[in-house]
Amino acid sequence: MQRLYSMFPAGRAGAGLLILRIVVALQLPAASACCSKPAMADWIDMLIEGLAVLLCIGILTPLLALLCVATAALCLFGQGVLSSMSPVICLVIANAIALALLGPGAYSLDAKFFGRRLIVLSDTRP
Numbered sequence: 001m002q003r004l005y006s007m008f009p010a011g012r013a014g015a016g017l018l019i020l021r022i023v024v025a026l027q028l029p030a031a032s033a034c035c036s037k038p039a040m041a042d043w044i045d046m047l048i049e050g051l052a053v054l055l056c057i058g059i060l061t062p063l064l065a066l067l068c069v070a071t072a073a074l075c076l077f078g079q080g081v082l083s084s085m086s087p088v089i090c091l092v093i094a095n096a097i098a099l100a101l102l103g104p105g106a107y108s109l110d111a112k113f114f115g116r117r118l119i120v121l122s123d124t125r126p
Contacts, residue, residue, distance in 0.1 A: 058108020
């Protein structure tokens with residue numbers, strides 16, 4: 001994760017990324033509600049719930065954001081015909097792509113696990 005992002009911003013930028021993660025997580029159920037195939041609806045609902053929880057806590061954010069894009073695209077193109085919810089699904093896709101490109105921010109488990117470390121060298125020579 002550290003190779004993907006050179007830093008995990010804190011402060012206002014970190015709060016903005018936290019809000020973006022939460023917004024994407026809250027928009028996902030709207031995207032899954034548009035899936036019209038009943039055989040896939042339960043599977044997609046479970047996937048959406050898991051993605052939403054993991055996005056909120058910020059673990060493996062780029063990967064999960066891309067899974068959100070794939071899930072929303074599956075719902076969008078699985079309809080066959082564009083519905084009234086298509087703009088909402090497109091918004092989910094755009095926000096998830098932005099989240100994948102921007103990264104998780106300092107207020108996430110990604111930052112705790114993969115963030116920069118401070119190494120302090122002490123001189124203990126006699």
